[in-house]
Amino acid sequence: MKNKKTPFWALLLSGMILITSGFVLGRHTKEISAETIAWAEQIIGLSFSPPERDSMKSLLQDQKVNYASMRKQPLVNATGPSLYFNPLPHGFHPNQNQEPINWGLPGKIDLPSEDKDIAFMTVAELSTLIRNQKISSEKLTQIYLERIKTHSDTLECLISLLEEEALSKARQMDEEIKQGKYRGPLHGIPYGIKDLFSVKSTKTTWGAMPYKDQEIDETATVVNKLDDAGAVLVAKFTLGALAMGDIWYGGKTRNPWNLEQGSSGSSAGSAAAVSAGLVPFALGTETYGSIVSPSTRNGVTGLRPTFGRVSRSGAMALSWSMDKIGPISRSALDNGIVLSVINGVDKKDKSTIPAAFNYNVDKSAKELKIGYFSEFFKTKKPNRDNENEVLDVLRAQGFQLKSIALETQLDVNSMILMLMAEGAAAFDSLTRSGDDDLLVAQHKNAWPNLFRAARFIPAVEYIQASRFRAQLIEEMHALFKDYDVIITPSFGGNQLLITNLTGHPALCMPNGFNDQGSPTSITFLANLYEEEKLIMLGRLYQEGTSWDEKRPPLFDK
Numbered sequence: 001m002k003n004k005k006t007p008f009w010a011l012l013l014s015g016m017i018l019i020t021s022g023f024v025l026g027r028h029t030k031e032i033s034a035e036t037i038a039w040a041e042q043i044i045g046l047s048f049s050p051p052e053r054d055s056m057k058s059l060l061q062d063q064k065v066n067y068a069s070m071r072k073q074p075l076v077n078a079t080g081p082s083l084y085f086n087p088l089p090h091g092f093h094p095n096q097n098q099e100p101i102n103w104g105l106p107g108k109i110d111l112p113s114e115d116k117d118i119a120f121m122t123v124a125e126l127s128t129l130i131r132n133q134k135i136s137s138e139k140l141t142q143i144y145l146e147r148i149k150t151h152s153d154t155l156e157c158l159i160s161l162l163e164e165e166a167l168s169k170a171r172q173m174d175e176e177i178k179q180g181k182y183r184g185p186l187h188g189i190p191y192g193i194k195d196l197f198s199v200k201s202t203k204t205t206w207g208a209m210p211y212k213d214q215e216i217d218e219t220a221t222v223v224n225k226l227d228d229a230g231a232v233l234v235a236k237f238t239l240g241a242l243a244m245g246d247i248w249y250g251g252k253t254r255n256p257w258n259l260e261q262g263s264s265g266s267s268a269g270s271a272a273a274v275s276a277g278l279v280p281f282a283l284g285t286e287t288y289g290s291i292v293s294p295s296t297r298n299g300v301t302g303l304r305p306t307f308g309r310v311s312r313s314g315a316m317a318l319s320w321s322m323d324k325i326g327p328i329s330r331s332a333l334d335n336g337i338v339l340s341v342i343n344g345v346d347k348k349d350k351s352t353i354p355a356a357f358n359y360n361v362d363k364s365a366k367e368l369k370i371g372y373f374s375e376f377f378k379t380k381k382p383n384r385d386n387e388n389e390v391l392d393v394l395r396a397q398g399f400q401l402k403s404i405a406l407e408t409q410l411d412v413n414s415m416i417l418m419l420m421a422e423g424a425a426a427f428d429s430l431t432r433s434g435d436d437d438l439l440v441a442q443h444k445n446a447w448p449n450l451f452r453a454a455r456f457i458p459a460v461e462y463i464q465a466s467r468f469r470a471q472l473i474e475e476m477h478a479l480f481k482d483y484d485v486i487i488t489p490s491f492g493g494n495q496l497l498i499t500n501l502t503g504h505p506a507l508c509m510p511n512g513f514n515d516q517g518s519p520t521s522i523t524f525l526a527n528l529y530e531e532e533k534l535i536m537l538g539r540l541y542q543e544g545t546s547w548d549e550k551r552p553p554l555f556d557k
Helices: 008-012 015-021 034-044 050-071 115-119 123-131 137-155 163-178 221-228 268-275 292-298 332-342 384-396 412-426 428-433 447-454 459-482 495-502 531-543
Strands: 158-161 190-194 232-237 258-262 281-286 301-304 324-329 370-373 402-404 485-489 506-513 519-526
Touching: 034 050, 115 137, 123 137, 123 163, 123 332, 137 158, 137 163, 137 190, 137 232, 137 268, 158 268, 163 232, 190 221, 190 268, 221 232, 221 332, 232 268, 268 281, 268 292, 268 324, 281 332, 292 301, 292 506, 292 519, 301 332, 301 531, 324 332, 332 506, 332 531, 384 485, 384 506, 384 519, 384 531, 412 428, 412 447, 412 459, 412 495, 428 447, 459 495, 485 531, 495 519, 506 531, 519 531
Parallel strands: 190 232, 190 281, 370 402, 370 485
Antiparallel strands: 158 232, 281 324, 301 324, 301 506, 485 519, 506 519
């Protein structure tokens, strides 16, 4: 039966009917018939009468012509849609009063005698060493460059080593220190980036065979900001092809704790490199778990900032309404230091939203109101003891943890079609050209097949999902009105999808090991643009535990 509640004119807007009637991506030029429309109805779950199908034929044929015309016009990945996702609930505006940041960094740190011990120090510790001229940026950069050369083949985590450029920048930073010019905590600190960030005069492969020799003549905003802060870019690391998983055109990035296992993804190389002590921090991105998942697998600390806090200019687009950029490091504090630099509005990214990031070590984390999704801590599953122990640690610190539920009447899983549709649009030319056959992963749930299937998502359903997403944002905002931080198993229920859809920030930290000796994690959530609360509680937790200090034995040399 035809859905009588749906206006007929709205159904005509369905991109599904048009694409399906065109017989898959315009590769066939048959005239649209009533029979073609009837077949298309089976895919979109609607039914029309014979007269209605007959009436539609000419309209659909005209719109198919428009499709063909549009596809003749070139579009680069960097060109986003004219509609921008805004995660702000009604009446909510982030604080824009930026105050001086007080990190509470140590005044003195002893320099370890062995290079391996230096390599596994935190950004905060290395910052103090450089500021006090206990170690030069050049020497520190050389340590990490040598470790990358030694271990990157084993981990299959390296795309480009920027040795010459890094050493030149390090020497410049050392000269500035001698002249009394100090740029801040990242002055002279080496780091790496996921190879979906463009950097002039380097290739930006997106981890995918069709783009393995691609050069983009611009440098990503976040890289420019880190450069201005004095950080030293040493390498571009692997990512799963087009930001999925850990399989890229050159292999499979490995987990330093278990080389038989992939490092998860898609920020695979960034997380593996930090875990193995090849860099003290690296940039990753998350659309749906691409910071949280590899941070968990590799036993490092990942911060997924609020959507719109960090500019994505110069980064590969997968989903314009879900992509987020964040740091992966050895500690919550380190991630806060990096976020304070890459944070901010950028005229090149219209989705960025002005918001302060105010961290002050003198503010007591004990004043935070903390909840936890109790249902996710009750069910029997591997690693449940590790997750409950986090709650015990915080209770021992004097926190009164409140049990809360993550509930919604909305079908959250249905909203994933927005990611699929946007990804298919971002790589439309890849699909239509047939070059998607060059990607290594070709299984049912790999991008080539997902992009093809996404061509059959009706435009109406995409818009409806966006409307339901707006409701979900309001629900999550109401949940955070009474809490500063909410604790959850990293993969508890569907919170990972929910918070990626709503744009909420997350801090993922190691909290132990499983029976196979691989790291496990816990996730702290905060309200939009309140990452400083995550850093406060995350720092307190990590100062009271030692999981963040563990090193993969194979690379502790």
